[in-house]
Amino acid sequence: MKKLTTLLILSSIFIGNAQTTQKPKLVIGIVVDQMRYDYLQRFKDKFGSKGFNKIIKNGTTFENAHFNYIPTYTAVGHTSIYTGTTPKNHGIIGNNWYDKYEKKSIYVVDDENYETVGSTTNEGKKSPKRLIASTVADQLKLAQNFKGKVIGVAVKDRSSILPVGHAADIAYWFDGGKVGNWVTSTYYTKELPNWVNLYNTTNKVKLDEYLAAPWTTKKNIEDYSESIRDHNHYEGVFHGEEKPIFPHDLATLKEKNGGYSLLKTTPFGNTMTLDFAKEIVKNENLGKNKDYSDFLAISISCTDYIGHKYGAASKETEDAYIRLNNDIDDFISYLNRKVGKNNYVLFVTADHAVVQIPNYLMDNKIPGxxxxxxxxxxxxxxxxxxxxxxxxxxxxxxxxxxxxxxxxxxxxxxxxxxxxxxxxxxxxxxxxxxxxxxxxxxxxxxxxxxxxxxxxxxxxxxxxxxxxxxxxPAVISDHYIKTGTTHGSGYNYDTHIPILFYGANISKGKIVKKPVNITQIAPTLSNILQIQEPNMSSHDILTEVFEKETE
Incomplete structure (x- = not known):
């Protein structure tokens, strides 16, 4: 029978009309810090049928997605994804920037008006006060009369705080060093939930296990043919290491590399983040309210730390994505069990990509x-x-x-x-x-x-x-002249990232030719949730997410 393509645009459904699609009980955003789109292609065979390939097979993939502004930094990227607009409107122009009124450099989420909850350090003196625009999470809170839960989680504070905006129930980030806790700010609450306190205590055993064993490759290192040789002069080393090669002896390196903060530059920090995200889903009963939708914003931060130190062509980066692929697959399986596969929508994207190490490019006669x-x-x-x-x-x-x-x-x-x-x-x-x-x-x-x-x-x-x-192109600060790399430009290596949608009522297909922008995610999510888009958002929806094929 001939297939007919029917375009279902939820925004065309007026109040009072019969709704053909029920909004999801839970929306999950996964932003992978520093993920280039080409990683999906380079490591495709290593992913097998799991994780990223499962999402691509069963969801909507936009292959020509880019950031539409400079600078491509972490705080800016996360903010643009969830507000649906660019720095000229939402006001987040960097991770740090010079405040021309206060005549000093400021950090994007620093706020001395608040205190840390979960440790005795200053890591929780944070808030979203410098964010001018609303996020899709803010709009969900408004639409539901502040019912339903909105929670952010990331190793980096800015990657947890900015996505969930001003009205979130809570945002968590990782306080490393000697602490090893998930913490928050008094902006959200005066004390951690009891389950988080208990989790922080019991989770130390797992964190210590990560740091007790060496970081070795998940698969046979000889099979990592998508990467350059392990021993090279382009990559950085941990303090106390002589060579940037596997295995990395984390137990020996822990003391000289920030204690629990060492986890940030290993794939185990990503595993730790998704494990905690599972606990949030379980203990906060996300996706279980029959009347309201919940929102969970997750950022995978450790890929960025690894990429800065070792570069896009390294075996460390390849191993990090192979392990992340397994972690995401496990997280999806968990959602299917706990929330139900027909009750949630998940999207995956990145806050920016990254340039190959300029010295590596120049050694291969490519300008940099x-x-x-x-x-x-x-x-x-x-x-x-x-x-x-x-x-x-x-x-x-x-x-x-x-x-x-x-x-x-x-x-x-x-x-x-x-x-x-x-x-x-x-x-x-x-x-x-x-x-x-x-x-x-x-x-x-x-x-x-x-x-x-x-x-x-x-x-x-x-x-x-x-x-x-x-x-x-391929010119970066001389801070990295010895080893490593960075991002921030408007060139394709920094702007080309994946946009993947997966879950309930999401179409299956790849959008190859059509160029799309990162600012189209927020209005699309607003459409899925049947709410007003963020106050400065683009109005340009990714309509292919809703296309259905019928017999």
């Missing part, structure tokens, strides 16, 4: 390089001294942005816009600077071509600098 911020500032100050007889015009340089000293410019009787353009004309002659654009230009013009269009989407008038810079 290392940019020295110190040399840049010295040279720029020499220019402003010669041009304006002042070395005080540059107030701050960070995140590839220049913040000018407006008081000094006024004191010298200079025109701010003229100074911006003069400096831009100078720095575009420097090595590795590809493009530069001023704040005034951002405010006056609308750009459609990358990289300027991506810089514009990342430019926030209130928080960003006076001049924004885009480097040439």
């Amino acid at each position: 390089g290392y940019f020295s911020a110190n040399d840049f500032i010295v040279k720029l100050n020499e220019f402003t001294k010669e041009k304006y007889q002042s070395t005080n015009l540059i107030e701050n340089y960070s995140n590839e942005q220049i913040f000018l000293n407006h008081n000094e410019i006024a004191k010298l009787g200079l025109n701010l816009e003229v100074v911006e353009n003069t400096i831009i004309n100078e720095i575009v002659t420097y090595n590795y600077v590809y493009r530069a654009v001023s704040a005034h230009t951002m405010q006056k013009s609308e750009f459609t071509q990358a990289p300027i269009s991506l810089l514009q989407e990342g430019y926030n008038q209130k928080r960003s600098g006076d001049i924004l810079i885009a480097f040439e």
Whole structure:
């Protein structure tokens, strides 16, 4: 019988009409920190029929999904996914940035108004106060009159706090060092639930087991043909290690590498996160309320730590994804048992991807390089001294942005816009600077071509600098010149990530040609949950998630 494709768009269902699709009891977001889309292809055979391949086979896969702004950093990525908009609107312009009003560098979720819950350290002095926009989790709370539960969990504080927004019931993150606890902030609660206190106590045995055994490859290392050789000069080492090779003796390395914090740079930190997520589902009865939907935002943080240290081509990265694939498969099986496979929707994406280690690229005749911020500032100050007889015009340089000293410019009787353009004309002659654009230009013009269009989407008038810079491809800070790599650009290696949907009433299929943006996830989730989209969100829904084939 000929198959007919029927497009079911939940947003077309008006209040009072019969609803053809019941909203899920639980939505789970899994954001894998620093996951490139090509990992799904490179490691496909190693995944077997489990985990990622199971989701791809039984759900909707968007193969041409990208971030649509610069900078591609962790806090920015998580925020953009769940708010459905870019930094120009939601206000999160970095993990850290220079506050031009307070005249100091700030960390995105730091908040001295709150205290740690779960340990005696300062790791819990956090809140989402710098997030301007609402998230899909906030909108779910509003739509259900604050019924239903919204919970975030991640090793990184910013990756747990920002996705669930302002109205979450609670967000948990990992306090390593000598503590080894899941903690939170008094922003959410004055004390941890009893079950979390008990879990923290009993879980120490498991954490100690992880650190007592060496990190060896899950499969035979000789079969890791998708990676470069294990012993090479591109990768970083733990303190106390001489070579970046397997096995990594975690028991020996623990003391010199932050105690329990060592788990962050191993695959076992990801296992630990998903194990705790299972406990959240069980103890908070997520997906069990017949009248309201729950939301669980999970971030897999340790892939980022591993990627920074060892790079995208390393055997450590391959092993981390093989192990993560098994962990995700186990988590899906758990959801099927505890929640029911027809009662939840799960999506998987990433907060950014990553560039191959530039030294590795250059050794293979592919362009790349290392940019020295110190040399840049010295040279720029020499220019402003010669041009304006002042070395005080540059107030701050960070995140590839220049913040000018407006008081000094006024004191010298200079025109701010003229100074911006003069400096831009100078720095575009420097090595590795590809493009530069001023704040005034951002405010006056609308750009459609990358990289300027991506810089514009990342430019926030209130928080960003006076001049924004885009480097040439595969150029990163010289902080990594010896080993390792990073991310942050608008090039494909940093922007191309997976978007996968799976679960109740989700269509099966691969969307290959259609380009999609990360900001389309939040309005799609809002549609699935039958709620108002976040207040600054894109309106562009991933309609393929709802396409059904009928006989």
